[in-house]
Amino acid sequence: MEPVLVPGPTAGRPDLRRLPPRTRSTRYHRPRAPFCGVGYCTNCLVRVNGVPNVRSCRYDAAPGDVMTVENAWPSARFDILGVFDVLFPHGIDTLRGFRRPAFAVPWYQRVVRRLAGTGAFPTPSLPPRPAPGRSMETDVLVLGAGTAGRAAVETFVAEGVRPLVLEREPVPTPIAGAECLGRTTAVFLPPPRESGPRPFELIASVSDGSAIDVRARTVVVAVGGYDASLWFAGSDRPGVVTAEGAERLHPAVRPDFSHAVVFGGGPRAFQILERFGAQTDAVVAPGSIDPDVARKASELDIPLFPRTLLLAAVGRRAVRGVRLARRGGDQPPFRLEADAVILAHRRLPHPQLFFQAGAQMEWRPGVGAYGPVVGGAGATTVPGLFAAGESAGAASPDRARESGIAAATSALAPGPGSRPTPSPPSDEHNELEGYYQELLTAGPGPGKVVICPCEDVLLGELLEATERGYRGIEVIKRYTGVGTGLCQGRYCLPDALLVLALREHRTPREVGYITQRPPVVPTPLGAFAGLPDEVEATP
Amino acid sequence: MNAPERRTYQVAIIGGGIVGLFTAYRLLRAGAGPVVVLERGFLSSGASGRNGGGVRQQWDSRVTVRLMREAVQDWKQFGREFGTNVWFRQGGYLFLAASPAEVTRLGQVTEAVRSEGLDGRLLEPSGVLRYAPSLSLDGILGATFLKTDGTLYPFPGVWGVYEAVRALGGEVRLGVEVTGVRAEGGRVVGLATTGGPVEAPIVVNAAGGWSGDVSRLAGLSVPNVASRHEILATEPLKPFLDPMVIRLSDGLYFSQTMRGEVVGGLSVPHPTGTRAGVPTSTTFLRTMSRSMVRLVPSLAPVGVLRAWSGYYDDTPDGFPVIGEDPRLPGFFHANGFSGHGFMLSPASSKRVAQAVLGERTDLDPALFSPGRFLDPHRSTEAEGLQPG
Ligand SMILES: Cc1cc2nc3c(=O)[nH]c(=O)nc-3n(C[C@H](O)[C@H](O)[C@H](O)COP(=O)(O)OP(=O)(O)OC[C@H]3O[C@@H](n4cnc5c(N)ncnc54)[C@H](O)[C@@H]3O)c2cc1C
Numbered sequence: 001m002e003p004v005l006v007p008g009p010t011a012g013r014p015d016l017r018r019l020p021p022r023t024r025s026t027r028y029h030r031p032r033a034p035f036c037g038v039g040y041c042t043n044c045l046v047r048v049n050g051v052p053n054v055r056s057c058r059y060d061a062a063p064g065d066v067m068t069v070e071n072a073w074p075s076a077r078f079d080i081l082g083v084f085d086v087l088f089p090h091g092i093d094t095l096r097g098f099r100r101p102a103f104a105v106p107w108y109q110r111v112v113r114r115l116a117g118t119g120a121f122p123t124p125s126l127p128p129r130p131a132p133g134r135s136m137e138t139d140v141l142v143l144g145a146g147t148a149g150r151a152a153v154e155t156f157v158a159e160g161v162r163p164l165v166l167e168r169e170p171v172p173t174p175i176a177g178a179e180c181l182g183r184t185t186a187v188f189l190p191p192p193r194e195s196g197p198r199p200f201e202l203i204a205s206v207s208d209g210s211a212i213d214v215r216a217r218t219v220v221v222a223v224g225g226y227d228a229s230l231w232f233a234g235s236d237r238p239g240v241v242t243a244e245g246a247e248r249l250h251p252a253v254r255p256d257f258s259h260a261v262v263f264g265g266g267p268r269a270f271q272i273l274e275r276f277g278a279q280t281d282a283v284v285a286p287g288s289i290d291p292d293v294a295r296k297a298s299e300l301d302i303p304l305f306p307r308t309l310l311l312a313a314v315g316r317r318a319v320r321g322v323r324l325a326r327r328g329g330d331q332p333p334f335r336l337e338a339d340a341v342i343l344a345h346r347r348l349p350h351p352q353l354f355f356q357a358g359a360q361m362e363w364r365p366g367v368g369a370y371g372p373v374v375g376g377a378g379a380t381t382v383p384g385l386f387a388a389g390e391s392a393g394a395a396s397p398d399r400a401r402e403s404g405i406a407a408a409t410s411a412l413a414p415g416p417g418s419r420p421t422p423s424p425p426s427d428e429h430n431e432l433e434g435y436y437q438e439l440l441t442a443g444p445g446p447g448k449v450v451i452c453p454c455e456d457v458l459l460g461e462l463l464e465a466t467e468r469g470y471r472g473i474e475v476i477k478r479y480t481g482v483g484t485g486l487c488q489g490r491y492c493l494p495d496a497l498l499v500l501a502l503r504e505h506r507t508p509r510e511v512g513y514i515t516q517r518p519p520v521v522p523t524p525l526g527a528f529a530g531l532p533d534e535v536e537a538t539p
Numbered sequence: 540m541n542a543p544e545r546r547t548y549q550v551a552i553i554g555g556g557i558v559g560l561f562t563a564y565r566l567l568r569a570g571a572g573p574v575v576v577l578e579r580g581f582l583s584s585g586a587s588g589r590n591g592g593g594v595r596q597q598w599d600s601r602v603t604v605r606l607m608r609e610a611v612q613d614w615k616q617f618g619r620e621f622g623t624n625v626w627f628r629q630g631g632y633l634f635l636a637a638s639p640a641e642v643t644r645l646g647q648v649t650e651a652v653r654s655e656g657l658d659g660r661l662l663e664p665s666g667v668l669r670y671a672p673s674l675s676l677d678g679i680l681g682a683t684f685l686k687t688d689g690t691l692y693p694f695p696g697v698w699g700v701y702e703a704v705r706a707l708g709g710e711v712r713l714g715v716e717v718t719g720v721r722a723e724g725g726r727v728v729g730l731a732t733t734g735g736p737v738e739a740p741i742v743v744n745a746a747g748g749w750s751g752d753v754s755r756l757a758g759l760s761v762p763n764v765a766s767r768h769e770i771l772a773t774e775p776l777k778p779f780l781d782p783m784v785i786r787l788s789d790g791l792y793f794s795q796t797m798r799g800e801v802v803g804g805l806s807v808p809h810p811t812g813t814r815a816g817v818p819t820s821t822t823f824l825r826t827m828s829r830s831m832v833r834l835v836p837s838l839a840p841v842g843v844l845r846a847w848s849g850y851y852d853d854t855p856d857g858f859p860v861i862g863e864d865p866r867l868p869g870f871f872h873a874n875g876f877s878g879h880g881f882m883l884s885p886a887s888s889k890r891v892a893q894a895v896l897g898e899r900t901d902l903d904p905a906l907f908s909p910g911r912f913l914d915p916h917r918s919t920e921a922e923g924l925q926p927g
Binding site: 051052053071094097106114118129189190191201203213478517518523525528529 | 582583622623624673694702705773774775779798814819824825827828831836837838841842844845847
């Protein structure tokens with residue numbers, strides 16, 4: 001266990017220089033480093049003052065805190081348990097292996113149990129106790145205080161309504177006319193079916209370890225989206241980061257980079273080039289590259305690789321290069337030196353709040369993900385539930401602001417409003433479907449393709465499950481464990497869905513919706529224990 | 540996979556949970572003829588994919604102890620009989636008593652357990668720490684422990700039996716809902732389903748929490764009640780807890796899985812019936828967390844990763860319902876398993892198959908037959924040790 005913290009003052013936001021430079025994965029003890037920067041992935045988990053599984057990128061350190069990296073022995077840099085990764089290049093089959101001989105089974109269980117789990121049992125320095133929670137009731141709740149959320153709030157305030165605003169990130173400046181809680185993540189508790197009209201019920205987890213039980217009659221969801229992951233051999237290596245991971249983590253967090261490969265050819269790649277142009281050596285895209293990205297790249301003398309497969313990240317402890325191949329399959333793979341891969345190829349709206357609130361969802365081939373069925377003014381199929389910002393399809397700040405205003409305006413309008421109807425089914429395919437099809441044919445590699453880094457589930461396990469005749473995302477999730485880790489499937493399930501669609505020869509929407517179960521963000525038992533009594537959910 | 544291979548079967552089983560699948564397996568092994576399992580959802584969508592994986596032999600009633608003793612041997616063999624590993628880990632079951640009445644009750648349980656030749660032990664409070672050092676003994680007056688009880692991982696159980704059924708030529712139709720039971724001349728001739736009619740002289744109601752709904756489709760009134768139970772899993776921790784722990788006073792149960800997650804539940808009242816779907820309630824999250832943190836204070840900072848719920852299929856006397864319905868020849872019950880149908884399934888399915896094949900079973904009809912509820916003078920024996 002290596003201490004990674006040198007305590008110092010903090011200013012409202014976690015000090016990212018304290019992030020552990022290296023951690024280890026759960027099953028195979030593969031080297032990992034911070035990946036997403038936004039508190040979803042499991043790559044920056046540390047033990048803080050005896051409490052396990054704390055995401056250091058979300059943790060406000062105080063002077064005297066002791067942080068250690070767990071799940072590695074003797075240290076995350078040299079972890080002897082990493083031999084399991086080397087000894088089992090195709091993975092360990094815990095579903096079918098370890099069954100014989102009978103006398104060895106208890107022994108297998110002991111070893112496999114020790115390899116699983118992330119942090120050890122808590123041994124906090126202070127006696128733990130339930131964190132006192134509270135309940136709140138409001139007419140109007142706005143989730144997310146980004147561009148769209150703020151525009152909605154301003155619209156409500158202008159009409160004399162005082163909304164409650166919950167925002168996952170710190171909110172340094174108050175929002176006039178609204179009650180705003182920062183560093184608070186809310187989820188809907190799905191209503192019992194046939195329960196009749198009732199206020200929305202949500203549970204919010206606050207960063208101080210407490211919880212809030214929230215009731216609201218109208219909810220505007222403006223929680224934005226996140227940068228998606230991608231699978232290839234070594235996609236879980238230190239040095240592979242999402243676009244927002246790069247934005248948030250650089251340059252505080254090692255491994256630092258100066259020769260990055262940017263993956264993606266659209267607006268997100270453009271933003272990354274603007275910021276990291278000097279540290280970028282190549283732009284690789286699954287399809288064509290937007291003209292403004294190409295222009296920016298040529299200004300900076302950065303070579304472009306459109307229509308190219310990213311086969312592998314080379315390097316064991318950190319990215320040292322990438323293996324690429326032009327799409328079309330007739331040219332040999334080639335290698336580029338690089339010290340980072342920045343995934344800037346697609347942004348996904350957060351769908352789970354809508355799903356949990358009971359809204360009808362639809363497949364959006366353009367983004368390759370599910371989103372709520374949304375009408376012109378942000379109305380969803382659930383009365384009182386509105387979408388704004390990225391989940392309503394807004395891709396620019398201007399559009400986000402407009403959608404926030406529109407959602408608030410229709411929420412304020414009297415009467416039931418019009419119900420949106422789903423878009424007609426289309427034959428449109430997401431760009432990544434063809435990309436992954438070719439990648440599967442070409443065979444990524446060499447090395448493990450970890451599709452679910454939280455649980456170390458391999459792409460091969462997904463393929464094996466489909467070969468045995470298991471179909472549908474719900475079953476594959478339970479069969480392989482994909483999506484059951486701490487990120488709740490945010491990084492693996494969107495890609496798993498595309499792979500399964502290819503393998504099952506069905507459309508992604510036929511493969512099934514990805515359910516996420518409450519509380520969606522890990523919330524301490526002590527927080528729930530501290531919820532006040534009064535609020536009884538049973539109708 | 541969902542296109543029917545035929546229209547006529549010897550046996551049609553309603554429900555593709557562990558009970559329906561295991562029953563199909565036993566029938567196919569016995570050469571019962573063509574068997575189809577009809578499941579309206581996906582594999583493991585019912586309680587078989589939503590349970591706590593507990594396997595215990597400590598019960599009020601000696602019959603249940605005996606059946607479970609047999610099932611434990613089956614679970615130990617499971618990995619070698621079926622291709623998958625259920626990770627049945629015998630870490631024991633620890634029942635905690637917090638009142639003199641509960642201590643007495645556990646004493647009777649241990650007596651039943653020991654009279655069946657199992658090594659059940661009554662513990663002083665201090666003895667508890669030997670098996671679960673992380674517990675707070677506050678308010679605990681006594682306990683029982685049986686080290687051959689344990690926990691398993693339910694999903695590979697479902698996959699293993701499903702694959703075995705298919706390998707034996709059985710048909711499992713997923714996404715097909717049974718919408719009616721067809722009878723002619725007072726006996727079953729088949730089923731109406733969303734995938735078309737199915738002909739079979741024998742149908743088995745293995746619909747778990749929905750078995751009451753299915754019996755009603757056949758015009759049969761039954762006392763089965765669907766009750767919704769909630770459960771949660773925490774983030775994974777390194778191994779710290781070997782046994783399943785159950786507190787009698789509030790029904791709290793939890794264990795640590797092979798993956799390190801603490802999985803457990805506790806019953807909070809919900810309206811009965813299957814109409815609510817499977818939501819999660821604040822009441823559960825709060826009550827469960829409080830109860831757990833009281834028993835294991837150090838767990839307070841550990842995160843709950845996900846919560847979900849599922850249906851028990853309860854009967855008035857706590858015993859399952861196994862056998863042919865006297866009111867409708869050809870209609871068999873394999874239901875009423877309350878909160879322990881998974882652990883019992885290897886043993887219960889043998890009896891269901893025997894009944895279907897017209898063989899005698901070793902089950903006392905006064906405790907297990909569907910007809911017992913029609914008898915105004917029925918036995919008062921009950922299986923009351925329900926939690927966990
Ligand atoms: C929270 C919880 C914890 C539990 N913990 C344990 C435990 O620790 N140990 C233990 O042994 N047991 C436990 N149980 C109980 C156990 O899960 C069940 O007893 C067991 O899974 C029942 O299996 P089954 O096959 O009868 O039912 P299910 O698995 O529910 O299968 C019934 C199937 O029938 C299908 N069906 C219903 N109606 C129709 C229809 N009309 N047409 C077609 N298909 C239909 C359903 O979709 C369902 O898949 C628990 C249950 C719950 C809910």
